[in-house]
Amino acid sequence: MDLGIRGRTALISGADSGIGLATARLLHAEGARVVLTDLDEAAVVDAAAGVGGDVLAFGADLTDAAAVERLHERVAGAVGDLDILVQSAGITGAQGLFHEIDDAGWSQTVETDLLAPVRLVRAFLPGLRRGGWGRLVFVASEDAVQPYDDELPYCAAKAGILALAKGLSRSYATEGLLVNAVSPAFIATPMTDAMMTRRAEQTGTSFDGAIASFLDEERPYLELKRRGQVDEVAAVIAFLCSDRASFVNGSNYRVDAGSVATI
Incomplete structure (x- = not known):
């Protein structure tokens, strides 16, 4: 299937491995111009080289507002405005029962899994809005709708991601920017x-x-x-990034083999 994204420019965060890297490979194979970012610049540059010689990569700490602004400047200087943004960066964060997790554990998890995506989107949103065609995909989790008692900070942050995706989808769809989420389980x-x-x-x-x-x-x-395998998640993300998903907005696609107990 031709996804209709040849020549589109995509930035994928959390892209030095896992779902982010698999998504980068698939979008690149479909003809998109791909830029990767992750915390460790050396690692993400190596990952980019494995995707293709024309793939760019920049390191950035998305929990640092100034670093996100620098990332935006570097990406904009290299490729201009984005057409596609895939927010895949995240951590498991603090684990344990609720009474075992202190403020530091909550803060680190929410900072990385919710506030960092907010900063990333805020930085790149003006460019995504300018083109009249855009795709923004958040990688959430089954935990967003089926929380587990030993990782509640992660669950709460991912539930926030779904709310963020839905809210953004209401704000910018008429401008051509479609916003969706993908929720994997045990990949x-x-x-x-x-x-x-x-x-x-x-x-x-x-x-x-x-x-x-x-x-x-x-x-x-x-x-x-x-x-699950990362390519099984990347296939769904790539569809949502594509011209084929032109009537999909504000949705959460679960890639979980039935792990969430309800429909």
């Missing part, structure tokens, strides 16, 4: 690798054993009984 990324490594150490089992027990005990509705 094979460095984030869930770290989660399963910790679980294996805590339970005295293998990495694969940790995945199996997690699925049985923590994600009983994830019917395919496996971790």
Whole structure:
């Protein structure tokens, strides 16, 4: 399927690995001009080289307002206004039961998973609005609508992302800027690798054993009984970035194998 984005300019955050990098590969393959950003500039530059020789990459700490402004200046200077922005950067953040998590844990998680996306969008929104055609896609999580008691800061931040996406979709659709979210569940990324490594150490089992027990005990509705693959999420993101999604706005697409118990 031709996604109709050849020649469009896209910025993907959280793009040195995982869902962000898989999305960058797919958009690049569809002919988009792709720019990557992540916290570690050396890592994201290496990632960009693996996508294509014409792919640009800039490091930026999205929790730092001044760094976000510098990122905007660098991107605008290199490629001009964006047509597509995919906000994929995030962390698991503070974990534990509610009474075990202090203000610092909440602040770090909300700062990274909610306020950083706000800053990124605010910086690039004027350019996205100017072109008369734009796509903004947030990567949220199943946790936004089905919260888990051992990672409530992450759940709350991702619920905020869905509210942000819906609100923005109401503000700018008539200008041609369509805003949507994608909510994955238990995808094979460095984030869930770290989660399963910790679980294996805590339970005295293998990495694969940790995945199996997690699925049985923590994600009983994830019917395919496996971790998702980043390309399976990137395919949905790419569709929402495309000309084919011209009547999709303010939606949340779950890529979760049924992990969320309700429709």
